[in-house]
Amino acid sequence: MSSNETPTQTNFVKQIINEHNSSGRFDQRVHTRFPPEPNGYLHIGHAKSICLNFGIAQEYGGLCNLRFDDTNPTKEDVEYVDSIKEDIRWLGFDWDEREYYASDYFETLYEYAVKLIRDGKAYVCELTGEQIREYRGTLTEAGRESPYRKRGVDENLALFDRMRRGEFPDGSHTLRAKIDMASPNLNMRDPVMYRILHAHHHRTGDAWCMYPMYDWAHGQSDSIEGITHSICTLEFEDHRPLYDWYIDQLGIHHPQQIEFARLNITYTVMSKRKLLQLVRDGIVDGWDDPRMPTISGLRRRGFTPASIRDFADRVGVAKKNSTVEVALLEHCVREDLNAHALRVMGVLDPLKVVLTNYPEGQVEEMEAVNNPEDEAAGTRTVPFSRELYIERDDFMEDPPRKFFRLAPGREVRLRYGYIIKCEDVVKDDAGNITELHCTYDPLTRSGMPDANRRVKGTLHWVSAQHAVDAEVRLYEQLFALENPDDVEEGKTWLDNINPDSLAVVQAKVEPSLADAAPGTHFQFERKGYFTVDSKYSAPGAPVFNRTVTLRDTWARISKQK
């Protein structure tokens, strides 16, 4: 953990582990796992789980496996397993050689199923999907037993074998656990263990035409891997009795499942289904669109692994459903980037300034600090000349009281340059300001004694003749509402999309940025943190994504009016 990350505090999961360690239940062993289904890209909610599982393993000197729960070939794909592996590594975690797949255990699972059948604890059922639902009963009424429940062991064994051999069509048979159709826990009402699916699996190919249900595969997979603590989300709490039942019937290693609340963040959605829809409908530019809460989106946006880990730590782990304000995530990146990002100057909305008393053709190289938070980052040189660009909103013809920037007759400091004074405002026929005529004070160059003169504000700038054109993408929240699922009658969450979530702007940036490498983080002084886009940026034609703005006191003051 780097120094800018908050020390991890205690949580109920660690308390449980501590109790196990003092009782000796698992021989002081701590072995967790991160078990994604490869049916989509990882998002920041997964990052919370990854940090938890790998973090706990690290903290207790244990191990954390990566296991793909690939029990449904109709939804899964290698594209997803590749992206998942990349994202976990990028976050800074390593599963060594322990990369497993539930499909590795299909044969073992099959043998386990045969054992249950032999013990009279499972049977082949020929009810249709609809009938199974009817027989299940409701939340308040017990279910009815399937007419196939009383089949003999030999018949079940034979039928199950024929299921495996592919003698039956999809949906015609299932293997079900024989538990209790009257259980108040619906998961215990003879759950389906296997369904017939003549589908090609991304790993096992066509070896199987029936696949284990997640509930039948998950607990045993953990058991087989010797997992001690199976950490998962709240919705599986009701499934724990079933997992316990399977494992107890089988008499195999019994992990402890612990459930925690999944992460929600304001102004975004976290369900894979919705993220997939945003991608498929072309509402965003792929899974890694910088507005997406996916790991790949956050990466492209400019978030750092350390900032996401820090966020996961600060958010904590508990059982209460909650929604964390996106401001906390933003705080975490700012803190990391403040310490590490190189400072540069870039003007997003250029307004030309002519220094009328500055020698024509003269160019001075101004020394600029790369990162005031890190002396080792050194300095660089920025060209200064007679014609410059400043930010259009750093000038006001008729400024309000607390506006500390440029205005007619007012003086302002150009960062690392001179103090200048606005003498004239030049406008076009329509009355738009086209340029400013200013004078500079030659005794106030940065470093000179007169440079210490007190002026109201300091502006960033770029020399017009040296400026590099850059495309800058300014992002806002993808959704206009804190809770995108808060929809009125007849509308959907898609109606809550923020139409202004992306603004593309042509900026002027300092020459050092011309060939900036994709993924590099910068602070554009006074504006925010920006990252070179990994998809569209090219040498000589840089494209920047705005990760997050700087905290902006002036914006707050002016909004209060």
Add this chain to the structure above:
RNA sequence: UGGGGCGUAGCCAAGCGGUAAGGCAUCGGCCUUUGGAGCCGACAUGCGCAGGUUCGAAUCCUGCCGCCCCAGCCA
């Protein structure tokens, strides 16, 4: 009306019978060649509500109330 969970500040979250940590946000002030950063300070007589036990309760007991999850051959 069944079962499983959860209620501590605007948002997270510690606390585990001895008198409400911390972070984010917000609001003041200091400082500043980034209105950034940093620094200082404020921010729950109160822990969903009502009773009870106790010298003492956010913590224990009882009863309410509210919210989330479960009726896929998804995970």
